[in-house]
């Protein structure tokens with residue numbers, strides 16, 4: 076013999092006994108034993124507020140952990156930063172080496188070894204005289220003042236050729252006049268020996284000349300030989316000295332006359348030794364500094380590089396509905412944004428720190444030449460505005476893939492645009508245009524870097540707050556605009572998040588024009604101030620009493636008089652009772668897309684869930700179960716009607732509801748890069764668990780859902796069933812008062828399912844649970860009451876047993892006997908159960924449906940056990956109508972009604 080109910084496999088022994096004793100009771104009123112255990116009297120209560128500091132800590136740790144694990148993007152950012160630093164370093168090196176001539180050599184020009192230069196013999200030829208010497212006869216004593224250049228030149232540059240007593244003083248003199256004065260010293264010479272007396276003919280001297288080949292300085296525009304209007308060659312100077320030397324010899328020897336070309340040729344054959352040496356010059360007078368050209372671009376690019384990272388962090392959590400789930404667990408959005416702001420800024424500061432260290436170690440002129448505060452302030456303000464700008468951009472993307480692709484592309488575009496557009500178009504415009512353009516923060520940072528970069532040249536002084544006058548560009552406008560951009564983009568982000576449906580925005584685009592909003596804000600501020608003065612109310616919320624005088628009024632159900640009796644009875648019960656969860660006339664209509672009609676996903680749902688109750692919602696696909704849960708948990712707003720959860724109205728006080736509820740959504744919403752343990756820790760921390768208590772709670776919950784041994788695995792390494800279990804664990808760990816479980820055991824193996832059932836069963840104490848499921852076994856086993864929905868409406872409601880009695884066709888009775896006894900047994904059945912309906916009969920096995928009012932189980936047992944041997948019954952069994960059959964019956968009726976409506 077076998078006797079079973081549909082839930083036999085799943086129920087505990089005590090439950091089985093209870094249900095067997097209930098079989099056939101056909102109990103329609105709500106006075107059964109389990110009903111008595113459920114409390115409907117829910118009153119005003121104090122609810123502990125979630126602390127912002129706990130949430131801050133939990134979020135910051137989570138962000139830090141996830142950032143550490145996003146190795147790819149970190150490596151990418153690190154690599155780009157290093158590459159840019161390397162490029163700048165190489166350029167500076169190259170610029171210094173090849174464009175800033177003799178930098179090393181001339182560091183200490185006075186120590187230059189004159190004698191180390193090779194001596195050379197210069198042919199003495201009047202043909203090299205140059206244009207001014209053909210008629211000129213100098214004396215050595217005259218050389219310093221003699222005009223060999225046009226007169227106007229001397230008004231500017233009095234000293235042309237100089238001689239000093241010894242090499243050192245000549246060296247010093249040339250260096251000083253050449254580098255520090257405006258006077259132009261064309262050349263210098265030192266006479267080593269001069270013996271042109273009879274038979275000797277020796278002349279040994281050394282000439283300082285400019286390496287460019289002309290006797291002028293290359294390093295400064297003002298001193299180019301173009302000032303002279305002609306080119307003076309080295310041989311000219313050599314000839315000048317030679318001539319002066321000979322003139323002196325002749326003067327000494329009393330020869331009178333002039334030196335002309337003929338004279339020169341007559342004096343053939345003297346040994347003339349001329350040493351040649353470059354002018355000593357100061358270092359760093361180069362005209363073209365490659366670094367200055369590329370530096371603004373590179374620096375702008377580098378500081379933009381974190382922009383996509385900031386966007387991705389937010390879009391990832393938006394795309395995967397992680398923000399939504401955190402909100403449902405009580406996250407305050409102001410904490411969310413603050414943490415992300417501070418966290419992103421910290422990452423940025425880390426990059427800037429590395430940049431500064433590299434900059435100072437590698438001696439980037441941008442850093443060492445300019446005032447520290449000037450560039451530091453610029454980078455700090457850019458950091459603030461970039462984080463705000465990143466927030467703003469994050470509102471425009473729904474998918475991480477798009478955000479990262481476009482984000483990195485945007486970095487290049489913004490850098491290029493700011494570089495090209497600013498340099499070629501905006502830089503020459505007036506302050507108004509510049510200011511306007513700086514509302515794009517990239518322009519502000521680019522122009523700031525450009526100002527500092529212009530001060531990083533070797534030839535100019537670094538930027539100091541004191542050294543710019545009206546004509547030179549300061550940084551005030553950049554600082555101001557970066558600050559303004561920070562505020563502006565935060566406001567825009569806040570606005571877009573409030574109104575854009577894609578970001579979960581629910582407000583009208585003109586919400587800020589509504590004076591009520593400001594009144595409410597003002598009232599809340601006043602209330603908060605008052606609460607703060609009140610000692611004990613600081614960390615508690617007070618829920619409002621729920622009662623029949625809540626002002627709730629029942630709308631007429633769309634079905635009118637066709638409304639099922641039990642559903643109408645529940646509606647009347649709810650309005651009179653104080654259930655912790657009360658749904659009143661709840662509607663949710665999804666607007667039809669692409670010409671499709673609107674969908675009434677939830678249609679005038681009115682029901683109540685009591686304390687200690689686990690309420691099951693069953694229904695076919697598309698019945699509206701998930702939508703109902705989503706509306707109750709605040710994912711979507713209700714179209715009309717409302718619900719009160721522990722006294723808080725979901726229309727007005729959803730944020731308070733979030734502090735006392737938790738949810739296990741239909742699809743797992745988890746951070747793939749966190750371990751199971753870290754995920755639970757996150758939610759527990761958000762709800763104020765700390766240290767030892769936190770560890771204990773996490774360990775206990777992991778054990779309950781059977782994931783303790785897998786706690787260190789990343790979520791992405793979890794199987795589907797493991798993810799489901801961790802989602803259930805998340806819903807339980809925060810010790811909520813109201814739990815929404817949307818198909819919590821989908822995909823679980825039978826053992827895991829049973830484990831989760833045990834956890835839920837234990838958890839319902841002092842709580843109210845709404846559970847949606849497709850498993851009749853689960854509903855039968857776990858739920859104190861069940862509501863079956865179809866097409867958005869509640870079709871029936873009651874305890875499992877009630878529903879079976881109400882919608883089932885009684886009992887199923889099976890009897891098996893030898894074929895020769897078949898007739899005898901059939902007659903016995905007909906006599907005992909006159910209304911029994913034979914469903915089928917084959918080879919001695921017959922199945923019957925027996926109306927429940929004909930069955931008194933104890934009598935059936937007795938009769939059959941007494942007569943089975945006499946009748947030749949080999950086996951028999953009786954089972955009640957299953958919940959599945961009830962479900963099919965309800966959906967069949969609902970479909971019929973829907974057909975009629977069409």
Ligand SMILES: Nc1ncnc2c1ncn2[C@@H]1O[C@H](COP(=O)(O)OP(=O)(O)OP(=O)(O)O)[C@@H](O)[C@H]1O
Pocket residue numbers: 665666674675676694695696697698699700701702703741
């Ligand atoms: N975001 C949405 N936009 C438009 N229509 C939606 C949306 N979500 C659900 N619906 C529609 O609302 C109705 C109810 O869907 P819902 O997901 O609530 O059903 P369900 O009972 O949870 O189904 P299932 O058992 O398959 O999870 C369906 O007709 C569905 O197509």
